[in-house]
Amino acid sequence: MNQQISIIGVPMDLGQTRRGVDMGPSAIRYAGIVERLQNLKYDIKDLGNIEISHLTDDQTDVNEDEQNLRNLQEVKEVNEKLASSISKEISEERFPLILGGDHSIGIGTIAGVAKHYNNLGVIWFDAHGDLNTAETSPTGNIHGMSLAVGLGLGHEKLTNIGEYTPKIKPENIVIIGARSLDDGEKDLIREQGIKVYSMHEIDRLGMSKVMEQAIAYISKNTDGVHLSLDLDALNPHDAPGVGTPVLGGVSYRESHLAMEMLAEANIITSAEFVEVNPILDERNKTATVAVALMGSLFGEKLT
Incomplete structure (x- = not known):
């Protein structure tokens, strides 16, 4: 694992409708992520947060020209900033660690990372597939579309972030922990042949x-692997502070094992942890879980 880590916070709550997830980066920092990684002998550079233009409640409706995409322009602008920041850190040979924020920031992370690899792999640790488009989304929430955008599917304002598309190939994706997929997402998974390990598996x-x-x-065929971990992949008992909890998720211990095995494999070249919502949480429990999982991902051991 790259010993030089750059932390980037993205206090984004515009990709969905539940308030509070914009405080996720602060909650994760408060839970001690910097100190945790410094104790593991990493060189940490905390770049602070990407600036977000927050909208008032009456500005968050879907506009006619946004084609069922809530806050399209604002989400686009944030993800452009994020992609640029990530790309700069990778150019300086630093590992980008992104703290969210809702999962619409996955658009910018993939855009910023993928340009540095010929065949970027993506591990999507999530209860959801995030493979909707404007045509298939039941909500218009862009946080449910970020993986589809990486595949080049969706509004051109999103797919063209970074001025190239697609960013990733379907055969270079693995979804882990899925248990809530919309019909359009299921169709896309079958059509594209995307590898999915649901809770059944x-x-x-x-x-x-x-x-x-x-x-x-x-x-097998990748030259870098990005980990995108949505805390709602975990069972809500272990991670209650998320906007879209789904019962029957990955346990706390199973999640640690997954991170420990990724650390042993030494394949992860960038990572993001998203959807921590302190307003819905219990004494910062979910942020604390996120920090513990990051510890395991970056090589922390019990003995």
Whole structure:
């Protein structure tokens, strides 16, 4: 793992409608991420937060020209800033660690990272597929579209961030922990042949076997791997502070095992942890879980 880490906070709440997720980066910092990684002997540069233009409640409706995409222009602008910031850090040979914020920031992270690799792999650790488009989304919330945008599917204002599209190939994606997929997402997964380990596979095979297979699959044809971890992948009992909780998720211990195995494989070249919402949380429990998982991802061991 790259010993030079740049932390970038993205206090974005415009990709969905529940307030509070904009405080996620602050909650994660408060839970001690900088100190945790410094104790593991990493060189940490905290770049602070990407500036977000917050809208009033009456400005968050879908505009006619946005084609069922809530806050399209604002989400585009934030992700352009994020992509540029990430690309700069990678150019300086630093590992970008992104703190969210809602999962619409995945658009900018993939845009900023993928330009530095010929075949970027993406591990999407999430209860949801985030593979909707304006045509298939039941809500118009862009945080449910970010992986589709990376594939070049969606509004051109989003797909053209970074001035290239697509950013990733369907065969270079692994989704882990899925248990809430819309019909359009299921169709896309089948059409594109995207590898998905749902909770069914995790229950049946066990997390150890799932991660062995996922690591072997994602390592085969890629020259870098981005980890995008949505805290709603975990069971709400373990991570209650998320905007779209889904029962029956990955356990706390299974999540740690997944991160530990990724650390052992030494394949992750960038990462983001998203959807921490302190307003919905219990004594900053979810942010604390996020920091603990980051510790495991970056090599922290019990002994």
